[in-house]
Amino acid sequence: MNLARLRRLDTLFLRLFLLMWVTLVISNVVAFSAASPFGTSWVGRLSTEGVAALPPLPSLPPEGLMDLRRAPPGQPGRAPGPAPRPDGADRPEHVHRDGDGWPVMPARSLWLDYALRALLIGVGAAIGARWLSAPMRRLAQASGTLSQGLAEGRDPPALDERLGTVEVRDSAQAFNTMARALKHQFEQHGLHMAAVSHDLRTPLTRLRLRLEQLPPETAHAAAQDIRAMDELIDASLAVVREQATAVPPALMDLGAMLQSLADDRAELGQPVSLAEPAEDAAPLRVRARPASLRRIVDNLVDNALRYGHCARLSAQAGEGGVVVTVEDEGPGIAPAQLQRVMQPWVRLQAEGPAGGPDGRPSGSGLGLAIALDLAQREGGRLGLDNRTEGGLRATLWLPLA
Incomplete structure (x- = not known):
């Protein structure tokens, strides 16, 4: 035998x-x-x-x-x-x-x-x-290590297909096949995002050239929009690059990052503010990927501005980590929709400047879904709740460094 x-x-x-x-x-x-x-x-x-x-x-x-x-x-x-x-x-x-x-x-x-x-x-x-x-x-x-490895761009773990019983070897083979397929899908997803972001550079360059034909006031407003689009493209490419090259998390001063974000938004004339920390408060340091963390907060601020007319940021230590909150003064969200709204492509009915002619919001329904995905990849949590005084509160929890 x-x-x-x-x-x-x-x-x-x-x-x-x-x-x-x-x-x-x-x-x-x-x-x-x-x-x-x-x-x-x-x-x-x-x-x-x-x-x-x-x-x-x-x-x-x-x-x-x-x-x-x-x-x-x-x-x-x-x-x-x-x-x-x-x-x-x-x-x-x-x-x-x-x-x-x-x-x-x-x-x-x-x-x-x-x-x-x-x-x-x-x-x-x-x-x-x-x-x-x-x-x-x-x-x-x-x-347990598969998802984290894929998020960090590392090769998925491989099980030995020669050890164990017939059932064990079949399971190991099926797991390895699934892990390789997921790795390929993640790579293709990142490549497509990078390609789209890269291809947008060409029409933006043409728009800059055509600004010279516009009146100065209109040209200035259009230039600000193009600058915002450039920053968004750069942020998207930075996130994809971090994931594709397995960039390790870095030690960051969260307060400085939030202050920089609030200042950039204020320069664009957007109603974004950051609560002043207490005088005796220690610097809030977290270990995260800079581009991913910036993208999370940017998406939360964009959502607050689109639906709540303003964004108020704050950060403090608590619950074994750092809690970042983004509050607005909008109508809030029905409690039954708080979890659903963080799913991809979900857009709720909107009123006012955020909504279009048919009452639909102008966004694509991806901002909160992307923020939730990036927060989980950084080992954090993201949640939404309605403020008692009105408006929506987005809460981001991150582990301390």
Whole structure:
């Protein structure tokens, strides 16, 4: 029988069957030796009788009891065999007997026998559970690191497809195939985003050239829009570059980053403000990828400006990390829609400057979804809730460095 055929026979059923059989035999030997009236007398006979001296399987009565219970030929209910000697020389000492003089196992020894068997089978089951679940633990560990590895641009973990039973090897092969497909999809997704962002440079360059033909006031406003688009393209390319090249998180001063963002928005005439930190407050330092973190807060600010007319930023330490909040003065969101609005392509009805002629918002429904995805990749959490005084509050939690 070649090795390949043996590997096909190596199944979870066969392993469990062999394990429980070995456990049962060991429990029988130990329990019989410790609990039966004959003790370990069979050990001394191994050298002379060989395998015949071993205790019987659990489904059969002990060999010594079978010998002692042999009755004269023809007596019903007794195994055939020679009658015991009248002087009792063939009867071991300290053997309990029933009313007919036949040996029986005492109640104490019987319960000890059951306890020892249960203990040994339990130990065998514990060892077997750990042995048989080892491949599942490896699969769970690989699955747990898969998403983080893909987010950081690292190669997905690969399971050894040559180890374990048929079921384990099939699962490892399926996992490796899935991980490679996900890696390819992530790379293609990033490539498409980079290509779109790069291709937008050409029409923006043409727009800059045509600004010279516009009146100065109109040209200035258009130049600001083009500048904002350039910054958005640069931010998108930076995020894709961080993910594609597996840039490790860097130590950042969160307060300085938020102040820079608020200043840039104020230069564009947007109503964005940052709450002043307390005088004795320590700098808030987090470990994150700069472009990704900037994109998260930018998207939250854009959402607040589009639907809430203003954006008020604040940051403080709390809950074992740093909490960044972005508040607005808009109508808020219905509680039933708070989770749904963070899904891709979801746009709620809007009124006022944010909505179009049909009452639909002008956005694409991707801002919050992108912010949520990037926050999770940075090990943070993002949530939305309505303020009691009106408006929406976006809360970003990040772990401290």
